[in-house]
Amino acid sequence: MLLATVAFALFQVDGRPVDYRDGDVQLEGYVAFDKSVAGKRPAVVIVHEWRGHGEYVRMRAREIAKLGYVAFAADMYGKGVFAKDHAEAMKLSGTYFQDRPKMRARAAAALEWVKKHERVDAKKIAAMGYCFGGTTSLEMARAGLDVVAVASFHGNLSAADPAKEIKARVIVFHGAEDKFIPKDQIAAFEDEMRGAKADWQFVSFGGAVHSFTVKEAGDDPSKGMAYHPRADERSWSMLRDFLAESFR
Numbered sequence: 001m002l003l004a005t006v007a008f009a010l011f012q013v014d015g016r017p018v019d020y021r022d023g024d025v026q027l028e029g030y031v032a033f034d035k036s037v038a039g040k041r042p043a044v045v046i047v048h049e050w051r052g053h054g055e056y057v058r059m060r061a062r063e064i065a066k067l068g069y070v071a072f073a074a075d076m077y078g079k080g081v082f083a084k085d086h087a088e089a090m091k092l093s094g095t096y097f098q099d100r101p102k103m104r105a106r107a108a109a110a111l112e113w114v115k116k117h118e119r120v121d122a123k124k125i126a127a128m129g130y131c132f133g134g135t136t137s138l139e140m141a142r143a144g145l146d147v148v149a150v151a152s153f154h155g156n157l158s159a160a161d162p163a164k165e166i167k168a169r170v171i172v173f174h175g176a177e178d179k180f181i182p183k184d185q186i187a188a189f190e191d192e193m194r195g196a197k198a199d200w201q202f203v204s205f206g207g208a209v210h211s212f213t214v215k216e217a218g219d220d221p222s223k224g225m226a227y228h229p230r231a232d233e234r235s236w237s238m239l240r241d242f243l244a245e246s247f248r
Helices: 002-009 055-065 086-098 100-115 132-142 183-195 229-246
Strands: 013-022 025-034 041-047 070-073 120-130 149-153 169-175 200-205
Touching: 013 055, 013 100, 025 055, 025 100, 041 055, 041 100, 041 132, 055 070, 055 120, 070 100, 086 100, 086 132, 100 120, 100 132, 120 132, 120 229, 132 149, 132 169, 149 229, 169 183, 169 229, 183 200, 200 229
Parallel strands: 041 070, 041 120, 120 149, 149 169, 169 200
Antiparallel strands: 013 025, 025 070
């Protein structure tokens, strides 16, 4: 207990909600950073899963902040909008899957807010996301937004408009038993990355299904979504190395 208390004390993570806008739409993000780190630093935009901006993405923002970066948990749906169940989440996220320009524009609004933050090195910004957020981060790379790297955790890999060129580094963390992502979608994604001459990696975790990083998904893989501790821990470790390399 003492060691845990001392380790926590080493971090002075400040996390707070912030209002921002995409045109006329009011959004509520969440910014987190370690106050003990001086000067400007790299930043990471984190996009939530399909239910919306909630505590999970804020928790991830605090974890990213402990790595020494400014973390910004974006809001894709609008302030206070959070799906009560999977059916509502599918409807909310479906709007953006059907309108990729809207997805890109909403993500760009978060990116612009981050670029103006006084503690951020605007030339060193990455994006990452979970499920729906993973797709969004990939769309940011496809759109050529000002991010040096993107990471997708158990995200949909489909592209309405496959990229001809991708400059950002790309890493995908995928559950090998994820039935929501068909094999032909994976093959099409890999072909897209090759065609776009991207610097990309695809990491597949044996035994993991969809939502393998989310403890609230439960422990029953037969339901299609379940937490997988080893895949969660290993993907996070790989993410740390990926970000460190990308921000050099």
